[in-house]
Amino acid sequence: MADGPSEERVNMELTVEAGDAGERLDAWLAKSAGTFSRNRYKDLIKQGQVTVGGRTIVEPKYRVNEGETVRLSEPEPEDATPQPEDIPLSVVYEDDDLIVIDKPAGLVVHPGAGNWTGTLVNALLFHCGDSLSGIGGVRRPGIVHRIDKDTSGLLVVAKSDVAHQGLSAQFADHGRTSALERAYSALVWGAPPGLKGTVDAPLARSTNNRLKIAVVRPESHGARHAVTHWQLKKRYGSRDGDSLASLIECRLETGRTHQIRVHMAHIGHPLVGDADYGAHFRTKVNRLPEGLREQVAGFGRQALHAGLLAFEHPVTGEVMRFESPLPPDLAELVESYETLS
Known part of the structure; x- marks a missing residue:
């Protein structure tokens, strides 16, 4: 099975300049290295992949000092073929062709650099078995649209290829000639x-x-x-x-x-x-x-x-409309x- 994309791996050494002294380590890495997001650097720090002056630092809020040498070593990439994982899902609607999920904040939609496990796709593979549409490829089965990791709310996923094609066409058209709505x-x-x-x-x-x-x-x-x-x-x-x-x-x-x-x-x-x-x-x-x-x-x-997702069912033609209240936080x-x- 294939590994994650090797070009995402980083091994680097940087020196803190005078004007950067006092900044948080995760924020400084995001600004100075620029390869990953601040959240990714925060995870790498917590995993023990960052040393400062030869000492392993596991606190993202560590304040850097002028002249310190910061080294980052990314761990070996993980298997890019997503595996089923028993992750709880809030299922709003499901039939043989599609499933509508109310995604919580913090859940990544599909595997990628830094998030090879624990994603919505891993949860769907467990919940739906082999019934997800394969059009999206190995890492994105059934995925026709996304919302950010830290955004909560409604998402529709295709379980059949005909549903994937029909939903993809509606999202590509942005609702100009269909019932698609997103609010x-x-x-x-x-x-x-x-x-x-x-x-x-x-x-x-x-x-x-x-x-x-x-x-x-x-x-x-x-x-x-x-x-x-x-x-x-x-x-x-x-x-x-x-x-x-x-x-x-x-x-x-x-x-x-x-x-x-x-x-x-x-x-x-x-x-x-x-x-x-x-x-x-x-x-x-x-x-x-x-x-x-x-x-x-x-x-x-x-x-x-x-909070609002509406679309035309790609098989039955019925207009489906779903609403989700604000999550507790x-x-x-x-x-x-x-x-x-």
Whole structure:
């Protein structure tokens, strides 16, 4: 059986420069090495794969010092052929052709670099056996669309090849000529102007960090058309009357990687808890009341939930519509913001 892609393995040695002294080890590696995400470096540190000055450091929050030599050794790649794993699933609907899952935050959709096990695909292989569509390949059986690891919500997976083809066509068409609908609840910093709006801004891989997405010019290399429609649901103010945060609904006209997260950051209202695209808004946490401040600081993921999914059943033609309430962690956070209103 094949190993994971060898080009993802990294063995490196870096030296901390004066201007970087005092930074967290995981954040410094993400910035200085740039090969993986901060979360991946955090995992590698906890696995004992990072040494500083010859000492193994297992705390991602370790503060680096000027002149320290940091060495990173990636472990040997694991088998890339996913195996069935008994991981609990929240099944919303299932028949012979498809299955709808309410994915929890923290669950990766399919195996890849740094996540060869413990994914939704591993769980589906256990739950569905050999009935998943094989069109997506060995590592992505039945997968027709994805949501980020730290985004919760609804996802449909094909169990038959005919369902895979039909669902893929609907997602490729983005609902222009079909019943496909996708809506997300997002808690963002500040308040967008007006009650609703549209972000029409092409996206591509960031030239500064290939793990991130950026808004680019239409003529830029790799630029892909991306449109997000948003509608204000609730503003949350502070004692001085400013809107510190808002609950909005986002509907996708296209489905690009990190689309909502990047588009909302682009208009100046990044998602609460988004360490990748909202890091520059961390100081706003200090304006929150003490209890809420601690809750936001410890939230640990972007405040985004895929709460609505509708599509035409690719075999029966029936319009299927599913809704998922906010998961407990996000519902509790939103409830806390209600105290500001």
